[in-house]
Each structure stands twice: as C-alpha cells, then as structure tokens.
Amino acid sequence: MKHTYTITGMTCNGCKASVEKALKGIPEVKNASVDLEASEATVEMSERISINILQKALSDKYTITEKNIFNVRHTSKAEEIPIAIGSELRQLFPLFLIFGYITIASVLLNRNPWDINSFMLDFMGLFYVVFSFFKLLDIKGFPVSFRMYDPLAKVVPVYAWIYPFIEVELGLLFLLRFEIEIALIVTLVILGITTIGVTRVLLDKKTIQCACLGTALKLPMTKATFIENSIMIVMAIIMLVNLN
Structure with a gap:
C-alpha cells in the first residue's frame, strides 16, 4: 500500500x-x-x-x-475531508491562540474609554512584537523559510535576515505612538509584498511551511496566513485615512 x-x-x-x-x-x-x-x-x-x-x-x-x-481500500471523500480539516486546524491552533491573546490584550488596554484607533495601534504593535519574538527564536532558520515565498526576500536575501528586526521596530513605533504614519506606510509595503507571495503559493496549491511564527512553530501555509496579513493591511489603510 x-x-x-x-x-x-x-x-x-x-x-x-x-x-x-x-x-x-x-x-x-x-x-x-x-x-x-x-x-x-x-x-x-x-x-x-x-x-x-x-x-x-x-x-x-x-x-x-x-x-x-x-491502496486497495478506497477512502471516500467524506472520510478524507474531516481528517484533513482536523489536522490543519490542530496545526494552526497556536496561530489562533496568539491572535486571540493579542486581541484580548488590545481590547483591555482600550476598554475605558473605548478608542478604536488606539485599539488598532495596540493590536498592530503587539502583533509585530509577538510575531518577531517567534521569528527570532530561530534567526538562522527563519530566512530560509521566508525566502520560499516572499518575493523581495527571494531577490534580496539580506531582507529575510533583517525582517524580524523590522517587525520589532514597527511594533515599538505603534506601541509608543511614534512616527505612526511612517510605520503604517512601511506596514503596507512589507505586508503587501509578503501577501503577494502567499497568494501565489495558495493559488499554486503548494504545501510549504509558513514563516509567520518563525520556524520554532511548524505552521503550514494556508488561507489563515492570507487573512492574517489582510487584517493588518486593512487596519493600516484605515489608520492612514484617519490620520489624514
């Protein structure tokens, strides 16, 4: 078999x-x-x-x-789909858990009085700081995985090495409310480039490791990665509109 x-x-x-x-x-x-x-x-x-x-x-x-x-025992699609979905959800559980913690922390920081703009800034700041932490856990392994799908990292390998540090800086800028407009523009650029690479992988139906949480946590590239980037991009656009 x-x-x-x-x-x-x-x-x-x-x-x-x-x-x-x-x-x-x-x-x-x-x-x-x-x-x-x-x-x-x-x-x-x-x-x-x-x-x-x-x-x-x-x-x-x-x-x-x-x-x-x-093999000789044919498995029906009805049997295969729950296994695939269950396996994918189990693999993505750390990503969902981290997103949940970041969301709850951002809500608590801005609950009284409620401020949607501050919520988004805190969310983006915590997002970058937390995600950069996991990337830095394996600073040697991350660039290899990142170059597999990020268009800019493929062309400029050094970009993959400095990317986690860019995230740290952006996270601090959002949390400290310093040079917010510049941080938002950089966010649109780097996440826009990455999202193009993620979209290509998904359309080609390739199965590769997602480097969003570094290589310490082994996550597959799925639609969740696309959604994660899209949320940040939408927030950055909204914030830029509000600033102007």
Whole structure:
C-alpha cells in the first residue's frame, strides 16, 4: 500500500535526502520518495504505520501530515475531508491562540474609554512584537523559510535576515505612538509584498511551511496566513485615512 504525506520544514536537497533516509529506516517501509517542490513524500509500506511513528522517525525540524491514501481500500471523500480539516486546524491552533491573546490584550488596554484607533495601534504593535519574538527564536532558520515565498526576500536575501528586526521596530513605533504614519506606510509595503507571495503559493496549491511564527512553530501555509496579513493591511489603510 502507498500513502502520500505532506511534509513541512524541508528547504533543500539535504532535507529531502534526510527525510527519505529516515522514512526508509522504518522496518515496515518498503520504499519512500520525497518531492521537495511539492513538500510531499510517497511511502510504500507493508502495513499501515501511524502518523506518530512516522513523525518520531523524522527530525523535529519536519512535520508530517497525511494527505491522501492510495491502496486497495478506497477512502471516500467524506472520510478524507474531516481528517484533513482536523489536522490543519490542530496545526494552526497556536496561530489562533496568539491572535486571540493579542486581541484580548488590545481590547483591555482600550476598554475605558473605548478608542478604536488606539485599539488598532495596540493590536498592530503587539502583533509585530509577538510575531518577531517567534521569528527570532530561530534567526538562522527563519530566512530560509521566508525566502520560499516572499518575493523581495527571494531577490534580496539580506531582507529575510533583517525582517524580524523590522517587525520589532514597527511594533515599538505603534506601541509608543511614534512616527505612526511612517510605520503604517512601511506596514503596507512589507505586508503587501509578503501577501503577494502567499497568494501565489495558495493559488499554486503548494504545501510549504509558513514563516509567520518563525520556524520554532511548524505552521503550514494556508488561507489563515492570507487573512492574517489582510487584517493588518486593512487596519493600516484605515489608520492612514484617519490620520489624514
């Protein structure tokens, strides 16, 4: 029987070779082949292997999730969809949790009296500070993942290295209410560029790791990433309009 899996965290041919070797090392695995561009692994096995066993065989750098099953027992779409959705939601839970905390903190900071403009400034400030923190946890790994989809980072590699520090500075500018207009314009530029890259990945239906929370937390590139950037862009536009 053959199973196809999605693997996030692979960035080069070395990663591909490492994943193939790890999977082939499992006794029940007859053969394993990895497609780096598609972030997929096709595993031929003598008997069904749980996803936990496959994950344990891999380095912590990689996350493996089941994509499809090709064997004599046909699985209906009704059976496959809940598994895929459940897996995706579990992977994105840290992102939703962080967004929730940032939103609650921003509301509490501006609840009495309520000020929507201050709420948006605090939200954007906390967003940048918190997200930059996770990127800086693996400052060496983040640029590699970021260059996989950000158009500017692909052309100017140094941009991927300084991006987390740009986020720190923007976060502080919003929280300190200093040079807000400049911070808003920079936000529109950098998130606009990133959103173009994210949109391309989603339209091409590629499965790669999202670097929004760095590489410490392994998140797949999904519509949630697009929505996250869009929220920040909309807030920046509203704030610029209000300032003028």
